[in-house]
Amino acid sequence: MAEAGKPLGAYDIAERLSGAGRRVAAVSVYRALDFLTEHDLVHRIASRNAFVPCAHAHGEGAGLVFMICRSCGGIDETTSPEIEDQLGRTLARAGFRPASRILEVEGECEACLQREAAS
Template structure:
């Protein structure tokens, strides 16, 4: 754990976020870094008020505008995504992982957020499937539409929740 209480993986991602901001001429302040770290450490989509509660452990005077300003900055910089369905935030792994760490993201071009949201456990998995982006872009062109931002959200069950659901009837049959 780091001095801020984040895992070494999160610290590496925060350092990468800092470098991304510097390269773009913006600044990842200590407060923004803390909010981003909390989003990354959550391990699932996290709401602004949950972030505020966690932030108040180190910043007693933190108020909702504090968190919302930090989240607005992080959204603008592409370091987090808002999962609209859940009104919650997740770190953008496309921006924060390293190309050589086996993340599976295509770092060569623009990024379109795609999420698989589990209605069982609440997890959200960011995927990076170029065919989804290409298909949506082609449909938009045919309609004469020019999207500014694209986020695809699919709701269902993750593999663990699917397995647990499938196991329940079998357990009752044997009970």
């Protein structure tokens, strides 16, 4: 996944791992991805049904934010304790317990914005 430089789905990963006379089953890839996700080594991008390697260590209570570029398809990751704090308060007021607290934001990355401005 790290070599791909882009988010990959389980079937993409299975295809890359398969070789001549050797087919890797998508179910095996999903099991591996579940393990890697559990240990914060990869993240699932729900809006893309794809996975990316974890870019950095996460501190406790730091909200995870993915910035997804609609132009180039790149995904960048950051954390935000401020967002996590506010989200926690909002969810508590609503009496809601989330299974996941990941925010995905779509737009244009800095490189694509610069390319657009230069043209």
